[in-house]
Amino acid sequence: MSVGVDDDLWSAVGDPTRRRMLDLLLADGGGTATTLSEQLPVTRQAVAKHLGVLGRVGLVHGTPAGRERRYEVDEAQLARAVAQLSAVGATWDARLRRIKRIAEAIQRDQQS
Amino acid sequence: MSVGVDDDLWSAVGDPTRRRMLDLLLADGGGTATTLSEQLPVTRQAVAKHLGVLGRVGLVHGTPAGRERRYEVDEAQLARAVAQLSAVGATWDARLRRIKRIAEAIQRDQQS
DNA sequence: CCAGAAACGCAACCTGTGGTTGCGTCTGAC
DNA sequence: GTCAGACGCAACCACAGGTTGCGTTTCTGG
Numbered sequence: 001m002s003v004g005v006d007d008d009l010w011s012a013v014g015d016p017t018r019r020r021m022l023d024l025l026l027a028d029g030g031g032t033a034t035t036l037s038e039q040l041p042v043t044r045q046a047v048a049k050h051l052g053v054l055g056r057v058g059l060v061h062g063t064p065a066g067r068e069r070r071y072e073v074d075e076a077q078l079a080r081a082v083a084q085l086s087a088v089g090a091t092w093d094a095r096l097r098r099i100k101r102i103a104e105a106i107q108r109d110q111q112s
Numbered sequence: 113m114s115v116g117v118d119d120d121l122w123s124a125v126g127d128p129t130r131r132r133m134l135d136l137l138l139a140d141g142g143g144t145a146t147t148l149s150e151q152l153p154v155t156r157q158a159v160a161k162h163l164g165v166l167g168r169v170g171l172v173h174g175t176p177a178g179r180e181r182r183y184e185v186d187e188a189q190l191a192r193a194v195a196q197l198s199a200v201g202a203t204w205d206a207r208l209r210r211i212k213r214i215a216e217a218i219q220r221d222q223q224s
Numbered sequence: 225c226c227a228g229a230a231a232c233g234c235a236a237c238c239t240g241t242g243g244t245t246g247c248g249t250c251t252g253a254c
Numbered sequence: 255g256t257c258a259g260a261c262g263c264a265a266c267c268a269c270a271g272g273t274t275g276c277g278t279t280t281c282t283g284g
Contacts, residue, residue, distance in 0.1 A: 007128045014126030016119045017242080019200070026207045034260060046243050048262080053241095067251040067260055075208050082201045082208075088131070089197040095138045096187050096194075127271080146231060158272050160233080165270095179231050179280040 005084055012057045013081050017042060018050050022073060025060065030072040117196055124169045125193050129154060130162050134185060137172065142184040 012018060017040065024039055025031055033051060037044040051071055054060040059078055062071040125131055129152065136151055137143055145163060149156040163183055166172040171190055174183040 005128075005131075010128070011126065014123065015242080016117075016123070019117075022204070026204065026211070029211070032260075042242085043244065044260085045245085045262090049242075069261070075211070078204060079208060082204050085197045085201040089194045089201075092134070092138065092190060092194050096191060099138070099141070099187065129271080144231075154271085155273065156231085157233090157274085161271075176232095181232070 005088060009057050009059075009077075009081050010084060012053055012059060013085075015050070015053075017046070018054060021047065021050055021054070022059065022078065025071060025073045030070055032068045032070055034068070036071075117200060121169050121171075121189075121193050122196060124165055124171055125197075127162070127165075129158070130166060133159065133162055133166070134171065134190065137183060137185045142182055144180045144182055146180070148183075 013022075020040060021036055024036055028035075033044050033048045036051075037047045040047065051060060051062065055062060055071075057077070058074055059081065060071045061074050062069050064070075125134070132152060133148055136148055140147075145156050145160045148163075149159045152159060163172060163174065167174060167183075169189070170186055171193065172183045173186050174181050176182075
């Protein structure tokens, strides 16, 4: 049973730089490629590409504002991503728990 | 404040194929590169590489058994990974919640 | 005992993606 | 009207996921 995960959404959040970008956008309440790149160890162009990826999966939304383009986090979509993280976590957690239970049962059997 | 996440561990579980491999290993209680590749849409060699990655971050542990090499999930390490997933999720969740609260406060101010 | 199959490891190669630099274009400000 | 700031596009480099090909080890049946 392979946990219905949206691989695109997951891999969008899988990249460390993109995670930090989301973090910054949330902390500052939005930003542009330039302002983000100033707070990151990568160039503006790299940030722009990442914004493209995040935009394609709907995690951010950019609107032109004069000569700059302002990006903001789509909170609903990020909430969905968070839900998927915890879903996968919960699945593995459950399996680990079950294995542990079985292991204990076997141990009990052998001792008796 | 950038959530202390182990990027290596995260990116190890970030790959969809590796996630499915962990899933299969947990479901079957271990396996070899060959048995895994039979249940996946990739070749044995690809699986072998992934097992290398998972092994380097300590998520799996392989022991030679005759002409084959049996791999098993390191449950403690997977538990750590799960904890990181939920940690990141919780951080974003908290930020989203705070933003929502502030937004509501502003709306209240404007209405009064 | 030995021949062949099964599992492995190693190396070369292809492709996509994250990253860079360089350059042209549009917009705002003095 | 010019000039700086922000952007987009394109070429290029490095690395990771994937493949094929090949040689090596180990089990197994006759």
